[in-house]
């Protein structure tokens with residue numbers, strides 16, 4: 001028996017990186033996966049690849065910074081799937097800059113995707129998740145943990161991820177009887193979010209001595225959304241090779 005038979009899972013930012021890996025793994029455990037993102041070509045290609053393996057996947061274009069697009073996405077989920085069991089808020093961007101050089105546009109962009117996107121996705125899908133006794137996993141970051149203070153230019157990113165962690169905990173408490181809500185705090189994961197994929201600059205900063213592959217993050221997400229984590233809510237789980245120690 002697969003872990004997610006008959007479950008419907010929606011993953012934001014599934015056109016790439018961690019979201020793409022989550023879509024593949026959740027589908028391989030029997031979930032019908034709804035992939036979202038802005039890039040139609042990439043999203044369709046990922047969905048087609050998953051379908052080609054005999055699993056169920058569909059790509060629906062949605063920019064999480066636009067509430068109208070979230071509402072249109074919700075209408076399609078209701079129409080085509082009738083329910084939602086799993087929401088992975090994962091779409092995110094990383095902009096770093098020296099404090100003196102941060103522009104209003106950069107700040108706005110970061111907070112629109114990394115914070116507003118999570119808030120509004122949750123706001124609009126929480127009702128469906130209450131009905132299904134569903135689960136949410138928010139993709140935060142080790143950089144959002146209060147005890148982790150590193151990164152000379154990560155003001156916008158770190159503070160946006162700290163907001164996600166606190167948002168997760170508040171939601172987990174307020175909806176505890178109906179929906180389990182957790183967040184993950186990945187360390188350095190080899191994905192296109194980095195323009196420079198030469199990770200030697202992190203040498204000496206990761207106790208385990210290597211960066212993560214996105215599949216390793218997806219495995220933790222699978223655990224959190226499955227019944228194996230049936231009594232876990234409100235946690236911020238580091239998946240970071242020891243960076244948060």
Ligand SMILES: NC(=O)c1ccc[n+]([C@@H]2O[C@H](COP(=O)([O-])OP(=O)(O)OC[C@H]3O[C@@H](n4cnc5c(N)ncnc54)[C@H](OP(=O)(O)O)[C@@H]3O)[C@@H](O)[C@H]2O)c1
Nearest residue numbers: 013015016017018037038039063064091092188189191193
């Ligand atoms: N890689 C790491 O080291 C790391 C560490 C900790 C946390 N994280 C978090 O993991 C999440 C995924 O990142 P990743 O590393 O997998 O990076 P990635 O490969 O660049 O993926 C980012 C995803 O977010 C989507 N996205 C960006 N802006 C969007 C918007 N306005 N609306 C909808 N989708 C949007 C992108 O899709 P489109 O371009 O198609 O819109 C893409 O699918 C992010 O929240 C990131 O902060 C990553």
